[in-house]
Amino acid sequence: MTTQAAAVLDAPPLGTTMRALVKGSAAPGAQIREVPVPQPGPGEILVKVLAASVCGTDVHIERWDPWAQENFGPPPMIFGHEMAGIVVARGPGATRIPLGELIAAETHWVDWTCYQCRTGRAHICQNNRTLGVKVPGAFAQYVVMPEVNAWVSDRLTPEIAALQEPLGNAVHAAFVEEVAGQTALVTGCGPIGLMSIGVLKIAGARSVFATDINPERLAMATQMGANLALDARDDVVARLKAETDGNGVDIVLEMSGSAAALHQGLAAVTNGGRVSLMGTHAVPATLDLSQEVIFKGIRIYGITGRRLWDTWYRTTALLEEGLDISPVITHRLPLGDYAKAFDLVASGHAGKIVLLPQEEA
Ligand SMILES: [Zn+2]
Ligand SMILES: [Zn+2]
Structure with missing residues (x-):
């Protein structure tokens, strides 16, 4: 039983709705919408999102630039991928991570069957689908993900846990x-x-x-x-x-x-x-x-993505050794302030911005 076990009580009953940031159509902009809380299928977990940081990719999606037109969705779809939250429900067969655990997401949903995945190079899977780019994302109060993509982060704060994903890119780039x-x-x-x-x-x-x-x-x-x-x-x-x-x-x-x-x-x-x-x-x-x-x-x-799972182990070890990435976080905003967050990122007058989906705007 973890210290977050009380959060299990927050598992939403079937049919509940949640706030989510949706790319509504193939055009610039995004909208906060009330949408059904997703249900975890076989091998999946439902996570209550406590922190979701903004990546340059999210700005591309919001602005709907040529990259986003080529790679996103299709709309309407929730975006956002750098996240951490509490496991509040588990689908059939998802038994490894206890309810109440704080996890972060490896955001590449890989197939584990292609040539790269079968030769220790799953970070360059031929059939990768990225959270919040090809599958519904984490700028929401809840997100469903494969249990295998969850990285237990119970010794970190949610915002630092969420930042492990981009931090892993840095770790991967540094340690080749x-x-x-x-x-x-x-x-x-x-x-x-x-x-x-x-x-x-x-x-x-x-x-x-x-x-x-x-x-x-x-x-x-x-x-x-x-x-x-x-x-x-x-x-x-x-x-x-x-x-x-x-x-x-x-x-x-x-x-x-x-x-x-x-x-x-x-x-x-x-x-x-x-x-x-x-x-x-x-x-x-x-x-x-x-x-x-x-x-x-x-x-x-x-360099793309994070090596599975070498980079994650190394990232965890560096954080445990005292690597402090907190100076990189310059803003913490409720999810509803997404437009301000994207403008700040685009302006260059910000480091990392952490969106808080559980806070009312
Ligand atoms: Zn990113
Ligand atoms: Zn693969």
Whole structure:
């Protein structure tokens, strides 16, 4: 029996409705609607959502940009995926996680049967369906999910538990190779970039440098432990060479999706270094492969999702060792204030925003 066991009493009776943020139609915007509480089917659990943080993906969906038009839904559908909450009901066969447990979601619903899933690479499942993108999401008072996707997080607060999903992206990007004793550059200090600074520091990186063009984000980078936070429009490469005995950095984590940052990172990485690419590009980037990659003998990794479940174990261990990602959270808002949240994220004047579905707006 856990301390949250009392919450079991909150399991909603059949036929109850809930507040949810719905992408109502194939057009910009979103709406708060009263919809039926979903019921868990075989192997599924019903979770009372206590915290759901806003991701850039959610802004794409709300704004209905070309990516969202191609990948979301179809509408009407609830969106939102970074979440944590209490298990309040279990469908047939869902027996592993007790009622009352605080869980977070691995947001990729993978099939466990394709070539990648059967060879230890389920994070790049050929038939992945993402929570809140292809299946009804977590910007709601309740959400149904496969029990296998739930990650027990009973030693965390709900907001930190919810942030494990994007934090896992940072952990995945950082640990594709050794970190301890190395110098690292993080390009792009959005929430995942900021969290990766904390990850690199606690993992024993020798120095962590960060770039962005937003002074608020650079200040947060310093707060997360960056040894040096640089305006990307300055001569970053010269400065980093000077900071590294003329060598350049061992590790680059590209978190911005900006072509300029990509070129800067490739120029700053030392010969034989490695680059993790996590920021996604709205338009294709062009590289001089010979000069920027081949003759430097560097390794480039495309990073998506979290390795199942290695990344989650490692993320939990880092949080237990004292990794503090709370400075990344700048706003906590009731679900009804979603429009303000999306505007804040789009404006760049925010770190992570946590929506609280159980609070009245
Ligand atoms: Zn996300
Ligand atoms: Zn698969």
